[in-house]
Amino acid sequence: xxxxxxxxxxxxxxxxxxxxxxxxxxxxxxxxxxxxxxxxxxxxxxxxxxxxxxxxxxxxxxxxxxxxxxxxxxxxxxxxxxxxxxxxxxxxxxxxxxxxxxxxxxxxxxxxxxxxxxxxxxxxxxxxxxxxxxxxxxxxxxxxxxxxxxxxxxxxxxxxxxxxxxxxxxxxxxxxxxxxxxxxxxxxxxxxxxxxxxxxxxxxxxxxxxxxxxxxxxxxxxxxxxxxxxxxxxxxxxxxxxxxxxxxxxxxxxxxxxxxxxxxxxxxxxxxxxxxxxxxxxxxxxxxxxxxxxxxxxxxxxxxxxxxxxxxxxxxxxxxxxxxxxxxxxxxxxxxxxxxxxxxxxxxxxxxxxxxxxxxxxxxxxxxxxxxxxxxxxxxxxxxxxxxxxxxxxxxxxxxxxxxxxxxxxxxxxxxxxxxxxxxxxxxxxx
Amino acid sequence: xxxxxxxxxxxxxxxxxxxxxxxxxxxxxxxxxxxxxxxxxxxxxxxxxxxxxxxxxxxxxxxxxxxxxxxxxxxxxxxxxxxxxxxxxxxxxxxxxxxxxxxxxxxxxxxxxxxxxxxxxxxxxxxxxxxxxxxxxxxxxxxxxxxxxxxxxxxxxxxxxxxxxxxxxxxxxxxxxxxxxxxxxxxxxxxxxxxxxxxxxxxxxxxxxxxxxxxxxxxxxxxxxxxxxxxxxxxxxxxxxxxxxxxxxxxxxxxxxxxxxxxxxxxxxxxxxxxxxxxxxxxxxxxxxxxxxxxxxxxxxxxxxxxxxxxxxxxxxxxxxxxxxxxxxxxxxxxxxxxxxxxxxxxxxxxxxxxxxxxxx
Numbered sequence: 001x002x003x004x005x006x007x008x009x010x011x012x013x014x015x016x017x018x019x020x021x022x023x024x025x026x027x028x029x030x031x032x033x034x035x036x037x038x039x040x041x042x043x044x045x046x047x048x049x050x051x052x053x054x055x056x057x058x059x060x061x062x063x064x065x066x067x068x069x070x071x072x073x074x075x076x077x078x079x080x081x082x083x084x085x086x087x088x089x090x091x092x093x094x095x096x097x098x099x100x101x102x103x104x105x106x107x108x109x110x111x112x113x114x115x116x117x118x119x120x121x122x123x124x125x126x127x128x129x130x131x132x133x134x135x136x137x138x139x140x141x142x143x144x145x146x147x148x149x150x151x152x153x154x155x156x157x158x159x160x161x162x163x164x165x166x167x168x169x170x171x172x173x174x175x176x177x178x179x180x181x182x183x184x185x186x187x188x189x190x191x192x193x194x195x196x197x198x199x200x201x202x203x204x205x206x207x208x209x210x211x212x213x214x215x216x217x218x219x220x221x222x223x224x225x226x227x228x229x230x231x232x233x234x235x236x237x238x239x240x241x242x243x244x245x246x247x248x249x250x251x252x253x254x255x256x257x258x259x260x261x262x263x264x265x266x267x268x269x270x271x272x273x274x275x276x277x278x279x280x281x282x283x284x285x286x287x288x289x290x291x292x293x294x295x296x297x298x299x300x301x302x303x304x305x306x307x308x309x310x311x312x313x314x315x316x317x318x319x320x321x322x323x324x325x326x327x328x329x330x331x332x333x334x335x336x337x338x339x340x341x342x343x344x345x346x347x348x349x350x351x352x353x354x355x356x357x358x359x360x361x362x363x364x365x366x367x368x369x370x371x372x373x374x375x376x377x378x379x380x381x382x383x384x385x386x387x388x389x390x391x392x393x394x395x396x397x398x399x400x401x402x403x404x405x406x407x408x409x410x411x412x413x414x415x416x417x418x419x420x421x422x423x424x425x426x427x428x429x430x431x
Numbered sequence: 432x433x434x435x436x437x438x439x440x441x442x443x444x445x446x447x448x449x450x451x452x453x454x455x456x457x458x459x460x461x462x463x464x465x466x467x468x469x470x471x472x473x474x475x476x477x478x479x480x481x482x483x484x485x486x487x488x489x490x491x492x493x494x495x496x497x498x499x500x501x502x503x504x505x506x507x508x509x510x511x512x513x514x515x516x517x518x519x520x521x522x523x524x525x526x527x528x529x530x531x532x533x534x535x536x537x538x539x540x541x542x543x544x545x546x547x548x549x550x551x552x553x554x555x556x557x558x559x560x561x562x563x564x565x566x567x568x569x570x571x572x573x574x575x576x577x578x579x580x581x582x583x584x585x586x587x588x589x590x591x592x593x594x595x596x597x598x599x600x601x602x603x604x605x606x607x608x609x610x611x612x613x614x615x616x617x618x619x620x621x622x623x624x625x626x627x628x629x630x631x632x633x634x635x636x637x638x639x640x641x642x643x644x645x646x647x648x649x650x651x652x653x654x655x656x657x658x659x660x661x662x663x664x665x666x667x668x669x670x671x672x673x674x675x676x677x678x679x680x681x682x683x684x685x686x687x688x689x690x691x692x693x694x695x696x697x698x699x700x701x702x703x704x705x706x707x708x709x710x711x712x713x714x715x716x717x718x719x720x721x722x723x724x725x726x727x728x729x730x731x732x733x734x735x736x737x738x739x740x741x742x743x744x745x746x747x748x749x750x751x752x753x754x755x756x757x758x759x760x761x762x763x764x765x766x767x768x769x770x771x772x773x774x775x776x777x778x779x780x781x782x783x784x785x786x787x788x789x790x791x792x
Contacts, residue, residue, distance in 0.1 A: 169490075297739070301726050305497070306500045308497035308500065312503040315475055315476060316503040
């Protein structure tokens with residue numbers, strides 16, 4: 001996708017604002033939702049042109065294998081079906097209609113509306129990331145400019161195409177663009193003229209975007225996530241290891257919700273080290289089902305380095321075990337008795353570390369507090385709430401069953417914040 | 432130096448003294464058998480790969496040890512005569528690699544022989560001006576050890592250091608350069624790249640330029656990445672000409688590592704000496720070989736194709752001869768060119784010797 005010229009981008013922004021008044025403001029949220037649902041239904045149909053084109057093009061742009069793309073596309077879009085979106089709106093706003101008119105509330109009447117123009121900056125580490133905020137943006141009747149990442153320019157463009165195809169008027173309120181980062185002129189326009197900017201990316205890129213933003217700014221920075229297996233759940237160790245391996249394999253561990261490390265509590269039916277071996281078996285399984293994509297020489301070298309370090313530390317007598325794919329760097333599992341949290345080189349490289357006691361986590365993770373996002377947990381129901389409180393106090397916003405880490409439900413409060421609720425402003429009429 | 436000497440060490444010393452007509456491959460296999468026998472961590476590493484002297488038929492198949500291994504274990508075939516440490520990172524918490532050298536004669540012989548060939552092919556002693564710290568300041572650095580040998584054995588008696596425990600003496604260095612200019616006596620500058628760049632900056636600030644006598648030369652090492660201001664290789668060579676009037680073919684970059692007794696040099700000066708016009712690339716001495724391997728499969732790649740460098744060095748007889756680096760490069764001509772280091776791999780080398788040292792002041 002070629003970069004727009006400043007003149008072109010400026011004209012697009014004007015057109016988006018005008019189209020909103022003509023096509024979005026008069027429309028009901030339910031009508032918009034129905035239109036989005038039709039687009040989503042196309043994406044859920046394996047025979048649709050959209051799906052075919054995405055399956056053909058995404059392996060190249062994302063670096064994920066064709067099997068992985070075929071696997072994740074329905075998982076991405078199933079969350080965007082109308083009933084789920086409406087349920088989320090009911091949860092966060094009370095009802096869908098509150099986006100159209102004043103409705104009764106505890107202290108009179110209230111109405112919610114989105115900003116006239118929103119700019120969304122997508123990170124592109126995993127395909128489909130950020131589609132939800134595009135959908136929410138249209139739903140709250142904001143004209144929507146999307147800047148895709150150069151790493152993943154395909155899916156947002158194709159999805160916008162589906163909407164335009166189904167309803168050209170709605171499609172005219174959504175525009176997808178891309179340019180290489182650092183273009184001050186374009187960024188001043190795109191961020192400076194929007195009433196709200198929603199951005200995902202590294203802390204550095206968020207800071208750069210925020211600086212140019214005149215309206216409200218919502219930023220989602222890079223995060224780290226991990227897995228946690230309690231001792232009582234280890235009676236099902238094999239199944240849990242299989243699910244944990246799926247979390248590692250999905251999107252080749254590129255998501256902020258992908259586990260970087262898995263803690264296993266000691267004292268269960270199997271030892272953490274035995275669990276680690278089961279996890280390696282799981283990774284080998286998923287490599288045949290959902291092969292990893294090709295990686296750059298830098299990534300290969302970083303993974304090799306992690307392996308070499310583990311192998312030589314083990315030779316030096318440390319309590320470390322390395323399991324790795326026989327050829328290449330497809331998957332790597334390192335069991336390391338030292339519970340310190342360390343980041344993974346990713347692309348299916350995972351460390352398993354033992355915990356004597358869950359209460360150790362507080363000390364271990366203190367330094368990571370600002371970056372923690374999700375924890376995939378295997379635990380008995382009686383411990384979940386206590387665990388979630390402990391993890392929540394560490395800054396974790398999402399506690400989910402292991403095996404679903406990279407499959408957040410639509411209602412996931414990303415960064416601990418409401419999704420649609422964060423985009424609207426309320427007006428109330430008191431009796 | 433300590434005794435008794437191992438027979439295999441003597442064979443390697445003989446190879447270094449007169450490589451012509453000697454077979455690298457067969458001696459490499461003998462060195463491997465010796466290391467497999469004497470270096471027990473290495474033996475365990477080889478056994479984990481089902482590689483033994485009985486199963487290996489070619490030097491290319493000798494298991495290569497990654498440089499991280501030197502941080503974890505003492506990879507040596509005997510009690511060390513000397514221990515060299517890799518530079519720590521600027522963070523300072525990183526474990527340092529340890530190269531234990533049982534017989535320093537091999538390092539000495541290899542380093543001086545290839546330095547002579549690549550930097551002093553005329554075999555005429557020159558006054559050495561060193562912007563590499565003296566060995567007292569950096570006693571565990573293999574680079575300072577080499578600089579000391581070069582200075583004492585290949586330099587004239589008035590050779591001297593310009594970096595010591597008190598810091599970098601750029602004005603004294605400038606005075607020595609002026610002296611060379613006035614007496615028309617060519618000099619050989621040994622420098623950590625970033626130290627020489629600091630000198631160029633000093634020249635710019637003080638509006639000085641010098642003209643060293645012809646056949647003066649510069650050997651630099653360590654690169655300048657992340658140290659002081661960034662300067663490309665071409666920018667560096669232009670500065671050598673601008674501030675010292677030393678032409679590019681007298682500027683030789685060294686690439687070496689603590690874990691290896693032998694070094695690699697640009698062969699520009701050697702080429703000029705033997706009247707060849709090949710483009711600049713790195714060559715190793717006759718007792719080394721370099722393979723480029725695919726970073727994902729670790730399989731050998733053909734000349735020209737990019738991959739990571741794997742070195743085989745007979746002079747490493749007392750530790751491990753096959754070293755797997757993270758350095759990216761490609762084979763060309765009779766040597767190789769290095770493109771860079773992989774992100775994530777910590778900065779290596781000599782630039783850090785200076786950096787750490789200066790930050791400790």
